[in-house]
Structures are given as C-alpha cells and as structure tokens.
Amino acid sequence: MKVLSGLLMMAFLGTVQAQDIIITKDAQKIEAKILEVSNSEIKYKKQSNLEGPTFILGVEELNSIIYANGEVQVFPTKEPEANEPQSEVIWETGASYNENIGGGVIARDVANNYYLDGKRISEGEYVYYLKTHCPSVYQYHIDAMEKERLGKVFCGLAIGCFVAAIPLMVIGYSSLDDAYLYAGIGCAFASDCFTAACIPLWIVGAKRRHSSHELYNQQCSGKLSLNLQSGKNGFGLALKF
Numbered sequence: 001m002k003v004l005s006g007l008l009m010m011a012f013l014g015t016v017q018a019q020d021i022i023i024t025k026d027a028q029k030i031e032a033k034i035l036e037v038s039n040s041e042i043k044y045k046k047q048s049n050l051e052g053p054t055f056i057l058g059v060e061e062l063n064s065i066i067y068a069n070g071e072v073q074v075f076p077t078k079e080p081e082a083n084e085p086q087s088e089v090i091w092e093t094g095a096s097y098n099e100n101i102g103g104g105v106i107a108r109d110v111a112n113n114y115y116l117d118g119k120r121i122s123e124g125e126y127v128y129y130l131k132t133h134c135p136s137v138y139q140y141h142i143d144a145m146e147k148e149r150l151g152k153v154f155c156g157l158a159i160g161c162f163v164a165a166i167p168l169m170v171i172g173y174s175s176l177d178d179a180y181l182y183a184g185i186g187c188a189f190a191s192d193c194f195t196a197a198c199i200p201l202w203i204v205g206a207k208r209r210h211s212s213h214e215l216y217n218q219q220c221s222g223k224l225s226l227n228l229q230s231g232k233n234g235f236g237l238a239l240k241f
Contacts, residue, residue, distance in 0.1 A: 019047045019149075021066040022057070023122050027113075034065065037073070064124025068149075070142040072128045105221050106213040114213065130212070134220035137212055144208035151202025158194035161187045 022030040022044065031047040032055075041058050042065070062075040104117040106126065114126040121129070130138035165187035172181025 020044070020068050021123075023063045023066070023124050024057070024061055025063050027063075027122065034067070037065075063122045064128075066124055066127060070127075070145060072124050072131070074124055074128055106216055108210065108213050112210070126213075130216060134216050137216045137219060140215060141209060141212040144205045144212065146205070147201050148205030148209060151198045151200075151205055154194045154198030154201060158191045158198055161191035161194060165191060 019031045020034045022032050022034075022042070024030070030044075032044040033047060033050055034042060034044050035054060036043040039059070041056050042062065043054050043056050045052060045054055059075050064075060065073045067073070106129075107115045109115070112123070114121050114123060116126075116129065127138070127141060130141055165184045167184075168180050168187060169184030171177065172179070172184055
C-alpha cells in the first residue's frame with residue numbers, strides 16, 4: 001500500500017514542473033519546456049502536454065524566453081546593418097541598454113504590458129532591463145516569480161492528492177480495507193496542507209512581481225515615478241516627485 005501511495009505521489013510530482021515561458025513577437029505567452037535552442041529555431045513541448053508532440057518556432061517569431069531558473073534570453077528583431085545606428089542595435093539585441101535609454105521610468109498597465117519611458121517592451125525585455133540596471137529589484141522580481149511558481153506547484157500537488165484521495169477512500173470503505181482508507185485520509189490531509197501553502201505563495205508572489213516596477217522607479221530610475229492608475233472617470237497617469 002505504501003508503494004502504491006508513493007508511486008501516486010511521484011506521478012503527481014512529475015506532472016508539476018518548473019516551466020519556461022516563450023514570448024512571441026505578437027506578445028503571445030506559451031508555457032513550455034524548452035528542448036533545444038539553435039541559431040534558427042527552438043524546439044519545445046507545451047507544459048500542459050509534456051508527453052505530446054514537439055513544436056518548432058523560428059527565432060524570427062520570438063521576442064524572448066524566460067527560463068524556469070529566471071534567466072532571460074532576448075532575440076533580435078533583425079540583423080544589424082552596416083549603416084544602422086549602434087543604439088538601435090543595442091536596443092533590439094538586449095546586449096546593453098546603457099547607451100540607449102538608461103535610467104528610464106517603467107510603467108505597467110492592467111493588461112500586464114510594460115512601458116519604458118512610454119515605449120512598450122515585453123516582459124522578457126523588462127526583466128533583462130532590471131538585471132542590467134537595478135540588480136536589487138531584479139532579485140526581488142525573480143524571488144517573486146519563484147514564490148508564484150512554487151505556489152502553482154503546491155496547488156498542483158493539492159489537486160493531485162485530492163484526486164488520489166477519492167478512489168482510495170472509496171475502495172477502503174467498500175472493501176473495509178483500512179490500508180486504502182488510511183492512505184486516502186493521508187492524501188486528503190496532504191491536499192489540505194498543500195492548499196494552505198499554495199494560496200498565499202501564489203498571491204504574494206504575483207503581487208510582488210506585478211509591483212516590482214514601482215520599486216524600480218523608487219530606487220533606480222532617478223526620474224519622476226510614472227504609474228498607471230484607475231479612477232471613476234477611467235485610467236490616468238500619476239507622477240511622483
């Protein structure tokens with residue numbers, strides 16, 4: 001019976017894995033497991049179906065990849081030309097933002113779009129900008145992502161344990177087998193524990209991740225703080241000196 005419960009738990013742990021996030025040029029987000037990255041394409045499996053088919057995307061379709069460990073890979077929009085200003089090449093490749101728009105003000109709208117001095121940037125570019133310009137807020141943002149991801153993992157485990165508890169308890173009651181009954185009760189208890197842990201982790205992580213731009217504006221921008229706020233008459237910009 002212990003072997004059966006252990007196998008069930010291993011199966012649930014295996015299905016809830018840290019995920020990579022692919023961001024395309026048209027701002028689509030794909031939760032995936034990256035298998036291979038080359039100069040011309042990437043190969044991946046969808047996080048929701050890791051045993052399913054392998055998908056391929058050309059690098060020209062990609063904006064960035066946020067890997068499960070917090071690392072960010074930004075893909076260039078086009079190859080730099082000989083007469084193209086270097087500042088534009090720097091912006092597109094993400095090699096360095098210092099010579100182009102260093103010290104800018106970052107805003108985020110309700111649709112989770114980021115803006116740097118009024119220019120819309122992807123989440124991957126935002127994370128890379130934090131990494132190169134404000135390491136303390138970058139670490140704050142990555143820690144928030146880890147909390148949010150851990151919350152999702154615990155919620156997945158809670159669902160898995162709950163699903164396992166039902167048939168085990170049914171079998172235990174119907175067959176009067178205490179081993180199945182106790183195993184079902186144990187899974188139900190584990191589900192409650194994971195649920196109690198997952199909700200605050202998920203909420204706190206998401207809240208901190210979504211507010212990291214405000215912390216950046218306070219600590220690292222060196223400019224006016226610009227925020228998008230909502231009111232009775234709609235949305236507006238709030239400036240803080």
